Structures are given as structure tokens and as C-alpha cells.
Amino acid sequence: MHTETQSKVSSIAISTAADSQDLTSQQQLLNELGKAIAQVNRIVLGHPDAVRLAFCSLLAGGHVLVEDLPGVGKTTLANALACTLGLEFRRIQFTSDLLPADVVGISVYSQTNERFAFQPGPIFSQIVLADEINRAPPRTQSALLEAMSEEHITVDGKQRELPRPFFVIATQNPVDLAGTWLLPDSQLDRFLLKIKLGYPPAQAERMLLEQPDRQTFLTSAEPILNTDKLQTLIQRANQVHASGALLDYIQALLSASRQHAQISVGLSPRAGLALLRASRAYALLHHRQHILPEDVQAVFVALAGHRVKIIEQHSEQTPDPSQIAQDILHATAVP
Amino acid sequence: MFTGFGIMAKLTKRRPLVQRSVVLWVMATALFAILPHLTRMPILLSAALIAITGWRVSRFYRNPHWLLRTITVLCAVFIISWLYEGLWGRLPGSQLLCCMLVLKCLELNRSRDAMLMVSLSFFVVATWFLFSQSPLTFVYLVTATWLGLTTMIVINRGGTEQSEIRSMFVQGARLAIPAVPLALAMFFLFPRLSVPLWGIQGGELEGVSGLSNSMSPGDISNLFIDDGPAFRVTFSDPQPSQSELYWRGPVLTRFDGKRWTQSIYSSVVTQIKPERENADLSYEIELEPHRRQWLFALDYPAIYPGDSRLGLDYQLRSIRPVSNVRRYQISSDTSFRDNRALNSTLLNESLRIPDHVGRRARRLVAEWQAQDDSTNAIMQRALHHFRDNPFFYRLDALPLLDDPIDEFLFDSKVGYCEHYASAFTFLMRAAGIPARVVTGYQGGFDNGEYFLVRQSDAHAWAEVWLDDEHGWTRVDPTSWVAPNRVQQGSRAVVDVPNWLHAPWLVDMRNQVDKIRHWWNKNIVSFNANRQSRLLQPWGIERVDQRQLLLLLIVLSVIISAIVFWWYRRVDHIQHVDPVVRAYHKLLHRLRHAGIDTPIHAGPQTVMQKVIAYCPDIRQQVENLFNRYIHHRYAAPNISVEEQPQQSNRLALARRLNSFKLPKRR
Amino acid sequence: MQRSALSRFSPFNWIVRQPRFERWLQKRGPLAPPFRIAYRQVYILPTRFGIIFAILLTAMLLGALNYNNNAALLLAFMLATAAQLSTFRTWRNLSGLDVGTIHTKPVFVGDQALFRLNLYERQGFERPILELDSGRQDINDTGINLSLAAEQSGMLEIPVQTSRRGWLECPRLRLSTIYPLGLFRAWSWIHPQQRCLVYPQLLDNPPPLPSPSTGDGKRNLQPEPDADFAGLREYRPGDHLKEIAWKATARMNKLISREEPPTAYSELLFKLPQTGSQDIEQALRILASWVVLAEQRGFRYGLSLPAVELTPDTGAGHRHQCLRALALWQN
Structure with a gap:
């Protein structure tokens, strides 16, 4: 039995002999990716799942919304990602008086050239950390969200391309805190995943207290990946195989979300495509060339939680969207 | 105070209209039900029914006004009663039912109407069995049940897509197929009525082929080309030779110049019967229904069924018309002589000939009498007359117009048994010898275990009163003209139409008849009497109805249990891929072993759980599950060395199936 | 009236209207979701059409027995056994189904309160046409049905018209099915503890x-007097004189108030x-x-x-x- 499997493996190896060069380079890339994840995990203690999801979103070419209480390490996570990936990084602190121009940039009349020159805003950067996005007024929020979906910005009638890869990590306080504007429902799905950090486990928290300040870790962090490598990885993620059985499973999840009693608007076909994309990236993170149902399940809650519209039920307790997403997962059979 | 309080509006809950696909299904069922009836309908009526069906399923259909619907129904009733002179009876009744079924489609709006139409269709199917109960009708029965049940399922689903038709038929089959054994059990064991609850009327003869109670030369000819079975015989004694097989039917004594009819004396029960002890030839006859009273037998029946009577002319008659296949035991006394029953009335009747026919024949007989007056001599002269003159045996004889005796004897000289029997009897009577015509069947085909007598074996011959010692003696003038007819059977002399008698075709027909025979024997003629002897093969002489019912209940429970078990199996999703099927079975086994594998667990999760359960065989488990995962989720391999997909698949399915969890210590 | 009463007759309705039945049902204990329908909780009775069908079959059976017409007899038996077998399928269509909790959201008087029921199929076979109704005359619950494929979940919604404020109890619900032949109805009671708040x-x-x-x-x-106002609207009795937009009133020739x-x-x-x-x-x-x-x-x-x-x-x-x-x- 054992030899049979070995022969199988070798046959695969032979079949792809032409790409063996490619294969080793890919292996190398994946190893580097593993190292990168490890490094981020060293900086952000106690949130390995969140880190994996963040990387997953990155490889899927999607943006991330991190939602949690202040002080649990949202900004640290974003910083750690930027350092480790070796990308250009900007941070925008959203405040209630932030204007759209503060984000995208502004045309300034230049005395020397005697014409308007565009001063690119902080959004022209490979990784953008939009901190506390729900403290800015809706107009500013939508400026960012539009840039995210269109991957270019139109200022003064001129279209300006954003750099590639373009990755937004937005953080958000839970909405029941005062002085915040809720992100509009229709634009929430510009974020591929919505990650919750939560408090770190006891072990990690103790280590956090013990070790020196996170900032020192950040400064000492070395870039492990670069733009080219990241682009290749994104490309690889796109090539991960999704079998017919798996597509059936994703479809079953989508239709289950539309059938759920507590959901008024279920997942859209676009959400389905996003789910497939995220699952591909997640499979690649685990060095696999094909998606497993487990990959879909791992990203589903983070992906569906902010996309379904829950029936308002003020009476006793408001249901938690991620709990409902979990329900859907549990009610849907793996084919 | 509360303005909105107490409003309990009575809502009109209206059921939705049926979908077009439902209409199509229902109309197909109805059409299938009336299909056999259409063959018996006047062509215009059946065309009208088909046209209405077509209109209903077409896209131009609109519900007609209720007045128009009522008029159409009345029209149908009127037409049928006009065609058949009344509505009472098998044929008009069933055809009216067909019309009502089709006309109901003009009011097919809700699922209630659809269900009613399907039920009516079942009823129409049942009425067809009044006309035919051949083995083919069994096939028709099962098919109609299947189609009807499928349609009921479709109605309850509210319609079907094109792609679902197949699965609908499968659903229908899952009800119809298990119903067959259960229905058969009920069929054999459900208590039967030994006496009918209400009267059975006979006398309806439409469409049943067979002998009639009168004969005018030229009558039987349509029977000769009818290859349908008349009856079957199983001899328990050595069977007599072919030329001895004269199956005696109606005895015709009266002659009005054109037509031979039965004497009223034939229904008088004879007092002088063959002795039971003398019976030396016993056989069983399975008679196809002919809706007359007479039963066929060889001369002369000594032991015969209790509900039949032997007339003065020794013709066997049943009390009731034979409307179903009938099986009866007969023993004949071949040595019996019918020489005592000739009273003066019967004698007179056997000599009477009308004056206006056969004048030349009478002159001929007078010539013969002048030479030799003895009975024997006259008879011989008459028979030799047929042989020595150019008489021919042909079925396509021209009809005789005014004087059937003289025209045949002196002009056409072409005819078949009826002509010869009729002419011969006339000649005998003209000579003052009592004579009569007997119709029946002659010969038969040895089909292995039984003798098959077809309609085409119909025959007519004469009986002559020789003297007090011999009594009535059978004389077959046809055998003098065409000896083959009697020695080899009707087929030897019949030449039309030729292709029907190709050897292979005849052989096939005989094989088919064997099936019919079996069917008639075991299913159609099954009755209360046979039911009580059902357990004879197992040594139980008689069962009463209480025991039968008990047996039925026990058997039903057993069969139902088997069917339910089968349902449990087939209901579950049947994955086409054997690997997936095997995997799901494995999950089922794991659940039974206590490993929690919920439906949402992916293969890798399941693998981890199995490994946690039995870490000893980690290698084996990983191997198996990885192969499954590879099969199901990985990209198809484009390797050259790859084994054929199918065999790979089956091997994996086998391995999944043979995977066993070790016993937990 | 007589006719409609007759046409509405079904053994089910007759039994349900008996007060003794209600007491008996109470004794069997409330079935508050979520629960899995156990085989004991599935009741089954012939439908009205089932009774008509039985009468037709009896007629066919008697006729066939009387004339000893064995083919017709066989047909009658075939149909009778198929009907009998269908009870099992009808019963199985319901048995083992998972009923989830009932959800609802507050509504205003005059709107329809929607009680939503989640159903989960986890036994691995298809369950076509599951109907939900309340058996109440004032609730329009005809044709609320759902077909579940194997291992699928679905939702049924029953609208209840509201006529007064306060809590609206979800009526006792009946989840039933007449699949496959429509001759028998299998049903199961659901006694939701859910109530809907009516504003x-x-x-x-x-x-x-x-x-x-x-x-x-x-x-x-x-x-503030110079604050830009959100808009203008038609004057309603009770509006303060200060709220009236005089300029607009002059223009439009009718009284206009400021929002x-x-x-x-x-x-x-x-x-x-x-x-x-x-x-x-x-x-x-x-x-x-x-x-x-x-x-x-x-x-x-x-x-x-x-x-x-x-x-x-x-x-x-x-x-x-x-x-x-x-x-x-x-x-």
C-alpha cells in the first residue's frame, strides 16, 4: 500500500518534470511565506488564526476589515504585515474631520510650474492602514471604499492608478461605541474578510507583558517577501484547483444563507466568487494545490459575517452575524 | 376600545391553478386509459375524443363556457344512447365513461380536478377488462397503474420540469413495482365470493367470435380465418385420434329453407344419460368466453359440471352464459348410443323440409330411392354423389341467394362444411331418413401438454338416425370431399391467407398460446373454488376464508416489511460515483462506531477524528483519506502512466468499503 | 352552505375540532422548536381525496369480485397496495426532519407579522412539498410549502395579520405533507413559544x-430663524403660526409649513x-x-x-x- 502511494507521488513528479524549476521555486516561495507568517505571529501574539486570515486575504487580492475594541493589537497587526511583506506602507488615522482629499490627495497650484500639480494622498501606497475607519464621516469613508473597489482614483477628471499590490487594512471599533458612523451595508463587501481579534489567550498576554514593547519588534522586523514574490504568490493562489464537488459545496452554502430564517438578504453570487477566491488563497497557505471543504469553512465566517443582512430583532438579543454564519456552516453537508 | 380587535376575516383560501405540465401528464394518463376502448368505438367518436384531448393540451385552449360544457356532455350521452340503443350494458357504459373522462378535461383547473381525472382513468382501465383479460392486458394493467401513480405524484408536486420526467417515473415505479407482489398476494388470498351478490346478465354478443345458435350456409367462413383460441383440452386418458375429435356444439334441427336453428327440445333435459361408470375418456376443457350457454364435449358426456344440463339432443348447456374463461372436467362414454330418445315430435322435426327449396334435390333423391330404398344405400349414394361429381371444398364460396340447397348441389358445387352438412341433411330428410346438422369444432392442435382448438377449427356435420340399434349416427360429408380437413385439421384445406400460416409464425402463435393457457389457467379462471384448494400442493385439502385472511395478513406484513426496508435503502441519495458512495457509507459506519462525524465535517476533519480514535493505524488512515481527498478535490491528473480512471475509482471504492475500525481497547 | 360544509369536510379537520383532541394533544406535551420530529410525533390520516379514492376502489373491488373479473380485481388490489405503501412514504417525508427555532421581527399594527421557521434535512433523502399551516380561518396560509433536497435547509414563512398592539402569540402550526399520492396527510404539531411584538x-x-x-x-x-430647513410640507391642523412658510404659501396658493x-x-x-x-x-x-x-x-x-x-x-x-x-x- 505504501509503495503504491510513493509511485503515485513519483508519477506526479514526472508529469510535471518540465516545470520542476517552477516547482522548486514555488516551494521556496511557500517556505518564505511560512517564515513571514511566523514573523508576524511573533510580533502579534496570540492571534494565529487572524494572522492566517490576513495573509489569506492578501493572497486573494482582497482587503481586510479588522474589528475589535481599541488596544487589542489591530494597528500592530497592520504594521507587522507591512514590515514583513516589505511593501510601501502608509497609515491614515481616520477622524471626524478628515476630508476625502486628505485620503486621495489634492491638486495644488504650483508656483514654479505655473499649473496644478497633483499631490498624491496617503492612499497611493501598497499597504494602507485605515485606522478607525468608522470615525470618519461617510463621505470620506466612501472615498476610500471606492478607491478599494476600483483600484484607481479619479481626481480632477484624471484617472490615476493605484500601486500594485494594493492592500487596505481597515480597523473599526464596534459600532455601539459613541461618535462613530456605521459603514454602509452596500459597501461593506469591498472588504474580502472581516477579522475579529479579541483578547489574546492568557499565555500570550503574559508573554506580551513580559517582553519589551511591540515597537521594538516592529523596528527589528525584516522584510521577508517583496512585491514580485507577492505578485507570484497571488498568481499561484489563482491557479489553485476547485473541483466540482467543492463548487457544489460552495453553492450549497450560498443557497443555505439565502434560506436562513434570520437572514433577510443572503450571500450574493459575488460573495460566492469571493468565497472561492479566499478559499483558494487559504489552500495555498497550506501548501495545497486544491481546495478542501475545510478551507472554505475556515474563511466562511470571516467572509459571510459582514455580507449577510440580519433581520433586525430587537426584542430579546440581537443575533450575532458570525454566529449565524457558523449556523449555516453546521447545517450544510459536505457533499 | 380596540378598533382592530375582533376582526376575524374569513379568508377565501383558493387553491392555485394547475401547471401546464400537470395538464400534460393527466391528459397522457387519460389517453392511455381510453386507448383500448378507442379501437371499439365508432371512428368519428374516437376521432372527436382525440381531437378534444389535442385541443386541451394545445396552446390555444381556453376554458369553454359552462353552458357549452353541459351541452357537450349531453351530446355525448345522446350519441352513445343513439348508437347502442340505450346506455345500459358493457359497451355503451364503458364508452360513455370514456367520453365523460375526456370531457372532464374541459374542467381541469385545480389539482382536485386532476386527481379526479386520474381516478376516473383507473376506472376506465378497469372497464376494459370486461372485454379482454389476455396476458397482454396484464402488461397494460401494470403500465397504466405505473403511469397513473406517477401522474398523481406529479400533481402533488405541482408540476415537473422536462428534466425531472425520468425521476418522476422512477418515483412512480417505487410505488407500482412493490405493489405487484402485494397485489398478487391479495389476489390469491383475498376472500372471494362463491355466489355473485347481484345478477349477471348475458346475451350481449358483440365482438365475441364463435359459433352462433343458428346456421345458414356461408356463416362460419369468417371464423376460419380467426386464429383465436376457442378452447383448450387436457386429456387425462390417452387422447383419441385426430379424426375422432368432433367437439359437439349446438345441434340444429329446424330448417326454414335458408337457416338451420335449434329445436326447442334441445333445452329439455334428457332422462337417459350415459352411465357414469361407463365413462372411458376424461379430459379438462378451458373454454374461452363466448357468452353462450353451450359447453363443448366429445360424444357422449357422462360426467359433466354440476351447473350444466344435458339436453334431449345430448347437447351440454351451462346454466349461465360463459362470460369468463371457464374450466370444466368432462368424462365421455364413447360407446354410448343415442338410440332411445327419438319420440314422435323430435322425429317429425328431424324430417321436416320446407316445400319451396330443393325441388331438384328431391327429384334426385326420388331417382335414388327408385333404385334402392334402404337407408344405407341412400346414404352411400348421397356421399358418393359428393365425391364423384366435381364438388370442391373452398372457403371463398359465393353466397347462395334463393335456394341454398339446389344452387349448391347443382350449380356452384363449391363450398365448405356448412354447405355439405346442410345439403346432405336435406337429402336425407327428402329420402325420409331423420337427420340434423351439428355444429362444433373438429380436431385441434397438439401444443405439448394440451390440445388447442381454434376458432378456425369450427366445423359442421350431420347426424342421421339409422335404426333403433345405432340411433343417431355422425356422418361427415365434408370428409368425402376433402378428407384432409378431418385427418389433418382445418389448416390442411385452408389456403387463404397464405402468409398467416408460415411455419414459424404458426409455431410462434402456438408458443404465445401456451402463455395464454397458463394465464387463463392460473389467473383468469381463478375463483372461490380454486381458492379453497389453493394450499393443496402443500397437503392442505381445503382452507376456509378465515384462514386465508390470516395468511394474507401475515404475508402482507412480511412483504411490506421487505418493501419498507427497500425504501430506506433507495431513498437515500445515491451518489453516482462509487467512491463517494463508499465514502458516505464509511461515514455512516464511523458514526455507528461512536466517532462524531457531523454532516458538515470535511474529509480532513474526519481523518483527524479517526486518527484520534485509533492512532495505531495512523498510516493506513492517512493513506486512505488522502487518496479519497485526491480523488475528489485535486485537479485531474494528466499523467501518461495514470491507470484508467474507472478501475482506479473502483479500487478506491473497494478500499473505502473494506476499511474497518480496530476494536477499541 | 350545506354543500360548502360538505366539500370542506376532511377527517383531519373533524378531529382537530374536537375539544377532547385538544386536551389529548396538551397531554402529549408541547412541541416547542427546535426539535427533531420523532416517528411518534407524526400523525397520519387519509385526506378527503383519499376517502373518495377508497370509495372508488371499493366499488371497483365489489364489481370485480361479483363478476369474478380477475384483471379488474388485480387492478383494484394494485391500487390499494400502492396507496397503502404510500403511507409509509408520506410518513417518512416528515419523520426525522429537524425543525429550527421560529424567528420573527416586530411589526406595526396592520402589517403582517411573519413567523419564519427553519427546516433542516439531515437524514440524507429528499423531502418534497412540506406544507405549513395553522388550521385557522383568519390566517391565509394556503400554499405555503417547501421542497427540501437531501441534506439541505430551508425556510417557511407564515404571515399573520395583526389587529392589536402588544404581544402576538405565534399560532400552533401544523407541518404536513400529502406527498406522494395525496391520499394521506401526515402531519406534526409545532407549538412555538415565540411571540411577536406588535407596535x-x-x-x-x-x-x-x-x-x-x-x-x-x-x-x-x-x-435658529435662519437655519436652513429640511423642506416644506402641506399645512396640517395644529401647526404653529411660526412654522408656516409664508413666502411659499403665497407662491403655491395653499398653506405650507416648514419641516x-x-x-x-x-x-x-x-x-x-x-x-x-x-x-x-x-x-x-x-x-x-x-x-x-x-x-x-x-x-x-x-x-x-x-x-x-x-x-x-x-x-x-x-x-x-x-x-x-x-x-x-x-x-
Whole structure:
């Protein structure tokens, strides 16, 4: 039995002999990716799942919304990602008086050239950390969200391309805190995943207290990946195989979300495509060339939680969207 | 105070209209039900029914006004009663039912109407069995049940897509197929009525082929080309030779110049019967229904069924018309002589000939009498007359117009048994010898275990009163003209139409008849009497109805249990891929072993759980599950060395199936 | 009348109307979701059509027995056994189904309260046409049905017309199926413990919002005269003279009032006497309409009823608290 499997493996190896060069380079890339994840995990203690999801979103070419209480390490996570990936990084602190121009940039009349020159805003950067996005007024929020979906910005009638890869990590306080504007429902799905950090486990928290300040870790962090490598990885993620059985499973999840009693608007076909994309990236993170149902399940809650519209039920307790997403997962059979 | 309080509006809950696909299904069922009836309908009526069906399923259909619907129904009733002179009876009744079924489609709006139409269709199917109960009708029965049940399922689903038709038929089959054994059990064991609850009327003869109670030369000819079975015989004694097989039917004594009819004396029960002890030839006859009273037998029946009577002319008659296949035991006394029953009335009747026919024949007989007056001599002269003159045996004889005796004897000289029997009897009577015509069947085909007598074996011959010692003696003038007819059977002399008698075709027909025979024997003629002897093969002489019912209940429970078990199996999703099927079975086994594998667990999760359960065989488990995962989720391999997909698949399915969890210590 | 009573007759309805049946059902214990329908909880009886079919079959059977027509007899037996076998399939269509909790959301009087029921198929076979009804004449529950594929979940929704404020109990529900032949109905009772909150009816044309609270020691915030207003609307009786937009009135030739300016700083405290209505129910309707209006315009609003005090706030949660108080006040 054992030899049979070995022969199988070798046959695969032979079949792809032409790409063996490619294969080793890919292996190398994946190893580097593993190292990168490890490094981020060293900086952000106690949130390995969140880190994996963040990387997953990155490889899927999607943006991330991190939602949690202040002080649990949202900004640290974003910083750690930027350092480790070796990308250009900007941070925008959203405040209630932030204007759209503060984000995208502004045309300034230049005395020397005697014409308007565009001063690119902080959004022209490979990784953008939009901190506390729900403290800015809706107009500013939508400026960012539009840039995210269109991957270019139109200022003064001129279209300006954003750099590639373009990755937004937005953080958000839970909405029941005062002085915040809720992100509009229709634009929430510009974020591929919505990650919750939560408090770190006891072990990690103790280590956090013990070790020196996170900032020192950040400064000492070395870039492990670069733009080219990241682009290749994104490309690889796109090539991960999704079998017919798996597509059936994703479809079953989508239709289950539309059938759920507590959901008024279920997942859209676009959400389905996003789910497939995220699952591909997640499979690649685990060095696999094909998606497993487990990959879909791992990203589903983070992906569906902010996309379904829950029936308002003020009476006793408001249901938690991620709990409902979990329900859907549990009610849907793996084919 | 509360303005909105107490409003309990009575809502009109209206059921939705049926979908077009439902209409199509229902109309197909109805059409299938009336299909056999259409063959018996006047062509215009059946065309009208088909046209209405077509209109209903077409896209131009609109519900007609209720007045128009009522008029159409009345029209149908009127037409049928006009065609058949009344509505009472098998044929008009069933055809009216067909019309009502089709006309109901003009009011097919809700699922209630659809269900009613399907039920009516079942009823129409049942009425067809009044006309035919051949083995083919069994096939028709099962098919109609299947189609009807499928349609009921479709109605309850509210319609079907094109792609679902197949699965609908499968659903229908899952009800119809298990119903067959259960229905058969009920069929054999459900208590039967030994006496009918209400009267059975006979006398309806439409469409049943067979002998009639009168004969005018030229009558039987349509029977000769009818290859349908008349009856079957199983001899328990050595069977007599072919030329001895004269199956005696109606005895015709009266002659009005054109037509031979039965004497009223034939229904008088004879007092002088063959002795039971003398019976030396016993056989069983399975008679196809002919809706007359007479039963066929060889001369002369000594032991015969209790509900039949032997007339003065020794013709066997049943009390009731034979409307179903009938099986009866007969023993004949071949040595019996019918020489005592000739009273003066019967004698007179056997000599009477009308004056206006056969004048030349009478002159001929007078010539013969002048030479030799003895009975024997006259008879011989008459028979030799047929042989020595150019008489021919042909079925396509021209009809005789005014004087059937003289025209045949002196002009056409072409005819078949009826002509010869009729002419011969006339000649005998003209000579003052009592004579009569007997119709029946002659010969038969040895089909292995039984003798098959077809309609085409119909025959007519004469009986002559020789003297007090011999009594009535059978004389077959046809055998003098065409000896083959009697020695080899009707087929030897019949030449039309030729292709029907190709050897292979005849052989096939005989094989088919064997099936019919079996069917008639075991299913159609099954009755209360046979039911009580059902357990004879197992040594139980008689069962009463209480025991039968008990047996039925026990058997039903057993069969139902088997069917339910089968349902449990087939209901579950049947994955086409054997690997997936095997995997799901494995999950089922794991659940039974206590490993929690919920439906949402992916293969890798399941693998981890199995490994946690039995870490000893980690290698084996990983191997198996990885192969499954590879099969199901990985990209198809484009390797050259790859084994054929199918065999790979089956091997994996086998391995999944043979995977066993070790016993937990 | 006689005819319709006859046509409505079904053994099921007859049994359900017996008071003894109700007591017996109570004894068997309430079936509050979520639960899995056990085989004992599935009841089965022939439908009205099933009885008609049985009569037809009996006629066919008697005729066939009488004439000893064995083919017709066989047909009758085939149909009878198929009908008998269908009971098993009907029963199985329901048995083992998982019924999830019932969900609902608050509605206003006059709207339909929707009770949503989740069904989960986890046994691995298809369950076509599951019907949900309440057996009540005043609920339009015809044709609420659902087909579940193997291992699929689905949702059924039963609308109940609301006629009074307060809690609306979800009626006892019947989940039933007549699949496959429609000759038998298998059903199972669901006794939801769920109730739906019904807010007082919203008025199409409520009186204008009262001026921001006066004389309560709270901040008296007069709208600034030059503040841009959200809009104009037709004059309603009760509008203050100051609110009338005279220029617009002159232009349009009818009385036009100014809409309240949407300043986030206005605080409103609604009280019963402000409505000016003697009828308590009418007053509650006006208050409910005000709450909805105030939330729409972004005011901070509160509610002060005898025994109920809600301090001014804003947001969906607060709106619900206010409406809930109104719905349940002295109820």
C-alpha cells in the first residue's frame, strides 16, 4: 500500500518534470511565506488564526476589515504585515474631520510650474492602514471604499492608478461605541474578510507583558517577501484547483444563507466568487494545490459575517452575524 | 376600545391553478386509459375524443363556457344512447365513461380536478377488462397503474420540469413495482365470493367470435380465418385420434329453407344419460368466453359440471352464459348410443323440409330411392354423389341467394362444411331418413401438454338416425370431399391467407398460446373454488376464508416489511460515483462506531477524528483519506502512466468499503 | 352552505375540532422548536381525496369480485397496495426532519407579522412539498410549502395579520405533507413559544412633532430663524403660526409649513397629554408615529408615560425600546 502511494507521488513528479524549476521555486516561495507568517505571529501574539486570515486575504487580492475594541493589537497587526511583506506602507488615522482629499490627495497650484500639480494622498501606497475607519464621516469613508473597489482614483477628471499590490487594512471599533458612523451595508463587501481579534489567550498576554514593547519588534522586523514574490504568490493562489464537488459545496452554502430564517438578504453570487477566491488563497497557505471543504469553512465566517443582512430583532438579543454564519456552516453537508 | 380587535376575516383560501405540465401528464394518463376502448368505438367518436384531448393540451385552449360544457356532455350521452340503443350494458357504459373522462378535461383547473381525472382513468382501465383479460392486458394493467401513480405524484408536486420526467417515473415505479407482489398476494388470498351478490346478465354478443345458435350456409367462413383460441383440452386418458375429435356444439334441427336453428327440445333435459361408470375418456376443457350457454364435449358426456344440463339432443348447456374463461372436467362414454330418445315430435322435426327449396334435390333423391330404398344405400349414394361429381371444398364460396340447397348441389358445387352438412341433411330428410346438422369444432392442435382448438377449427356435420340399434349416427360429408380437413385439421384445406400460416409464425402463435393457457389457467379462471384448494400442493385439502385472511395478513406484513426496508435503502441519495458512495457509507459506519462525524465535517476533519480514535493505524488512515481527498478535490491528473480512471475509482471504492475500525481497547 | 360544509369536510379537520383532541394533544406535551420530529410525533390520516379514492376502489373491488373479473380485481388490489405503501412514504417525508427555532421581527399594527421557521434535512433523502399551516380561518396560509433536497435547509414563512398592539402569540402550526399520492396527510404539531411584538399602528397623517421640551428644566432649544430647513410640507391642523412658510404659501396658493430642521441637538420628550387625544389607543398611535418620525429626522427623543420613563436618546435600539414601551403600555 505504501509503495503504491510513493509511485503515485513519483508519477506526479514526472508529469510535471518540465516545470520542476517552477516547482522548486514555488516551494521556496511557500517556505518564505511560512517564515513571514511566523514573523508576524511573533510580533502579534496570540492571534494565529487572524494572522492566517490576513495573509489569506492578501493572497486573494482582497482587503481586510479588522474589528475589535481599541488596544487589542489591530494597528500592530497592520504594521507587522507591512514590515514583513516589505511593501510601501502608509497609515491614515481616520477622524471626524478628515476630508476625502486628505485620503486621495489634492491638486495644488504650483508656483514654479505655473499649473496644478497633483499631490498624491496617503492612499497611493501598497499597504494602507485605515485606522478607525468608522470615525470618519461617510463621505470620506466612501472615498476610500471606492478607491478599494476600483483600484484607481479619479481626481480632477484624471484617472490615476493605484500601486500594485494594493492592500487596505481597515480597523473599526464596534459600532455601539459613541461618535462613530456605521459603514454602509452596500459597501461593506469591498472588504474580502472581516477579522475579529479579541483578547489574546492568557499565555500570550503574559508573554506580551513580559517582553519589551511591540515597537521594538516592529523596528527589528525584516522584510521577508517583496512585491514580485507577492505578485507570484497571488498568481499561484489563482491557479489553485476547485473541483466540482467543492463548487457544489460552495453553492450549497450560498443557497443555505439565502434560506436562513434570520437572514433577510443572503450571500450574493459575488460573495460566492469571493468565497472561492479566499478559499483558494487559504489552500495555498497550506501548501495545497486544491481546495478542501475545510478551507472554505475556515474563511466562511470571516467572509459571510459582514455580507449577510440580519433581520433586525430587537426584542430579546440581537443575533450575532458570525454566529449565524457558523449556523449555516453546521447545517450544510459536505457533499 | 380596540378598533382592530375582533376582526376575524374569513379568508377565501383558493387553491392555485394547475401547471401546464400537470395538464400534460393527466391528459397522457387519460389517453392511455381510453386507448383500448378507442379501437371499439365508432371512428368519428374516437376521432372527436382525440381531437378534444389535442385541443386541451394545445396552446390555444381556453376554458369553454359552462353552458357549452353541459351541452357537450349531453351530446355525448345522446350519441352513445343513439348508437347502442340505450346506455345500459358493457359497451355503451364503458364508452360513455370514456367520453365523460375526456370531457372532464374541459374542467381541469385545480389539482382536485386532476386527481379526479386520474381516478376516473383507473376506472376506465378497469372497464376494459370486461372485454379482454389476455396476458397482454396484464402488461397494460401494470403500465397504466405505473403511469397513473406517477401522474398523481406529479400533481402533488405541482408540476415537473422536462428534466425531472425520468425521476418522476422512477418515483412512480417505487410505488407500482412493490405493489405487484402485494397485489398478487391479495389476489390469491383475498376472500372471494362463491355466489355473485347481484345478477349477471348475458346475451350481449358483440365482438365475441364463435359459433352462433343458428346456421345458414356461408356463416362460419369468417371464423376460419380467426386464429383465436376457442378452447383448450387436457386429456387425462390417452387422447383419441385426430379424426375422432368432433367437439359437439349446438345441434340444429329446424330448417326454414335458408337457416338451420335449434329445436326447442334441445333445452329439455334428457332422462337417459350415459352411465357414469361407463365413462372411458376424461379430459379438462378451458373454454374461452363466448357468452353462450353451450359447453363443448366429445360424444357422449357422462360426467359433466354440476351447473350444466344435458339436453334431449345430448347437447351440454351451462346454466349461465360463459362470460369468463371457464374450466370444466368432462368424462365421455364413447360407446354410448343415442338410440332411445327419438319420440314422435323430435322425429317429425328431424324430417321436416320446407316445400319451396330443393325441388331438384328431391327429384334426385326420388331417382335414388327408385333404385334402392334402404337407408344405407341412400346414404352411400348421397356421399358418393359428393365425391364423384366435381364438388370442391373452398372457403371463398359465393353466397347462395334463393335456394341454398339446389344452387349448391347443382350449380356452384363449391363450398365448405356448412354447405355439405346442410345439403346432405336435406337429402336425407327428402329420402325420409331423420337427420340434423351439428355444429362444433373438429380436431385441434397438439401444443405439448394440451390440445388447442381454434376458432378456425369450427366445423359442421350431420347426424342421421339409422335404426333403433345405432340411433343417431355422425356422418361427415365434408370428409368425402376433402378428407384432409378431418385427418389433418382445418389448416390442411385452408389456403387463404397464405402468409398467416408460415411455419414459424404458426409455431410462434402456438408458443404465445401456451402463455395464454397458463394465464387463463392460473389467473383468469381463478375463483372461490380454486381458492379453497389453493394450499393443496402443500397437503392442505381445503382452507376456509378465515384462514386465508390470516395468511394474507401475515404475508402482507412480511412483504411490506421487505418493501419498507427497500425504501430506506433507495431513498437515500445515491451518489453516482462509487467512491463517494463508499465514502458516505464509511461515514455512516464511523458514526455507528461512536466517532462524531457531523454532516458538515470535511474529509480532513474526519481523518483527524479517526486518527484520534485509533492512532495505531495512523498510516493506513492517512493513506486512505488522502487518496479519497485526491480523488475528489485535486485537479485531474494528466499523467501518461495514470491507470484508467474507472478501475482506479473502483479500487478506491473497494478500499473505502473494506476499511474497518480496530476494536477499541 | 350545506354543500360548502360538505366539500370542506376532511377527517383531519373533524378531529382537530374536537375539544377532547385538544386536551389529548396538551397531554402529549408541547412541541416547542427546535426539535427533531420523532416517528411518534407524526400523525397520519387519509385526506378527503383519499376517502373518495377508497370509495372508488371499493366499488371497483365489489364489481370485480361479483363478476369474478380477475384483471379488474388485480387492478383494484394494485391500487390499494400502492396507496397503502404510500403511507409509509408520506410518513417518512416528515419523520426525522429537524425543525429550527421560529424567528420573527416586530411589526406595526396592520402589517403582517411573519413567523419564519427553519427546516433542516439531515437524514440524507429528499423531502418534497412540506406544507405549513395553522388550521385557522383568519390566517391565509394556503400554499405555503417547501421542497427540501437531501441534506439541505430551508425556510417557511407564515404571515399573520395583526389587529392589536402588544404581544402576538405565534399560532400552533401544523407541518404536513400529502406527498406522494395525496391520499394521506401526515402531519406534526409545532407549538412555538415565540411571540411577536406588535407596535401601535402608524398613522398616515400624524400631528406634527411637539416643540422641543419646554418648562421641564431641560435645555430649551429654539430653532435658529435662519437655519436652513429640511423642506416644506402641506399645512396640517395644529401647526404653529411660526412654522408656516409664508413666502411659499403665497407662491403655491395653499398653506405650507416648514419641516422641523434636523439639528442633532434637539431633544424631544413625548408625553401622553401632548397628543391631545382622549382615546388612549389613538394617543399611543400618535406617540408611535412621533417616535418613528423623530428617529427618521435624527432627533434625540425620549418617552415619558405614567410608570415608564425613557430618557432622550437616538438609534435603532432606542427606537425599539420606545415602541416596545408603547406596545406594551397597560396591556
